[in-house]
Amino acid sequence: GAVVSQHPSRVICKSGTSVKIECRSLDFQATTMFWYRQFPKQSLMLMATSNEGSKATYEQGVEKDKFLINHASLTLSTLTVTSAHPEDSSFYICSARDLASGDTGELFFGEGSRLTVL
C-alpha cells in the first residue's frame, strides 16, 4: 500500500527554538496533506490542511504563525513549530490522500513525530 514517511520520529528541543517536521508521500502524489495533534489516549485533532502550492487552511484555534506549514511539492509537506514551549509537546501526525483517489479516498498516515519541549 501507499506509504507516508514522517520524520523525525522523536525530537527534543529547548524552549524558544523551532522544530521542523517533514511528511513525504513516497509512492503517490498528494495535493492535500493533513496535520494532526494527538494527546495521550485522545483522538486526532486536525490542526491544518496543507495545500500544494497555496496557503494552508488552519482549524479554529490553531495559530498559523505558531505552526508554519509549507507544501512545496506534491510529495512533501512540512510543519514548523516556531518558538516552541513545553505546552507544544505532543504527538504530531500527518496524513495524505492519493491525488488519484479524489477528495474522499482513504488517508495514509505518517508514523508520527513525538515532540518534547524542555
Added chain:
Amino acid sequence: GQQVMQIPQYQHVQEGEDFTTYCNSSTTLSNIQWYKQRPGGHPVFLIQLVKSGEVKKQKRLTFQFGEAKKNSSLHITATQTTDVGTYFCAGSSSNDYKLSFGAGTTVTVRA
C-alpha cells in the same frame, strides 16, 4: 463542520468475546471510514462505507453504515489479542472533504 461522536471510549474484552463500537454524527455523512491505531503506532485504514445501510465484512470485523448515513458501527467477533488498539471512525460530508475523527475506542483484551 460535522461532529463525530464515538462510544465507548474504552472496551475491556475477554478473549473470545464479541464487542461493538458505535459512531454517531450530528450531520449526514457522505462516507465514513474506520482506522485502527496499535499502541505506539499510527492510524491504519481499515475500510470505507459509502452507501446507506451498507455492511462490509473483513474476517471477524463487521462494519455497518446506518440507513440515514449518520451512524456507523464496528462489530468484532471472537476477540483476539491482535485486536488490541484504538479504533477510530472518521466521517466527511458532501461539502467538506476533511475527515472528522471520533474520539476512538481503545480496546484491551484479557487472555
